[in-house]
Amino acid sequence: MKLLKKIFKHKLKLPTTTSDNIIFNDLFPFNNNLDAIQVISHLLIYNYILNNPFLDYITQQIIINIQLDTWLPWWPSTQYLISLDQKKYLSFTTFTKALVKFAHMGFTFTPSFDTVIRGGNKAIIEQIPFNRNTLTSWKRHLLLFKDQLVNIDRIYVKEWKDINLNL
Incomplete structure (x- = not known):
């Protein structure tokens, strides 16, 4: 954590003599949670990939893979992703793992096109x-x-x- 504190002090142009408790306040709620920092840093990349019109075909394939990972013929809801027991499923793709982490943090992605896989009525x-x-x-x-x-x-x-x- 000492290195992380130095980076924040350097980035904010604070003197190194600044007390550490000034950095850790309500403005920086995720400083102690490195996993949350990493997930949030990936949020923009995932948002760009899923919303870029030039990447529509890749986006559709990613969405189909997520649905196949979760064994649902439709887009999974946030509540479903939060209650998902990953031990019962086969290994997830990177995007599915990220989607589950985003759901736990309160972020959600809603596709702008129909994602329903046709072929039956009940999953x-x-x-x-x-x-x-x-x-x-x-x-x-x-x-x-x-x-x-x-x-x-x-x-x-x-x-x-x-x-x-x-x-």
Whole structure:
């Protein structure tokens, strides 16, 4: 922390004899939390990538990856991201990890275009209990919706042993 205090004093053009408690006040609430400083410094980069019209295709792919990481066919809400148990999921991409950290800090991103993945009505993750092994199996069988398991006629699309649920 001593180096960090020196950097702040140098940046603010304060004499080195300035007391440390002057630096740590309400104007600098995140000085002691280096993780928060790092996340907030990345906020502008993520905001630029997601809002630049020249990067639309990259943005769409990033959003699809986030939805596939969270196993949701729609954009996850802030409350969902905050309550997310990352131990139950497969490894997240960098953007998904950042999105979860931003949600914990109160920041949210709302896409300016429709992000819904078509193909079913109910997300399978909200209907059936899961763990990492189950998600690996679902990924191998390309399952995202509960409708993919059962047709409208109540005929199973895939056999129960193919789904490989460990309930």
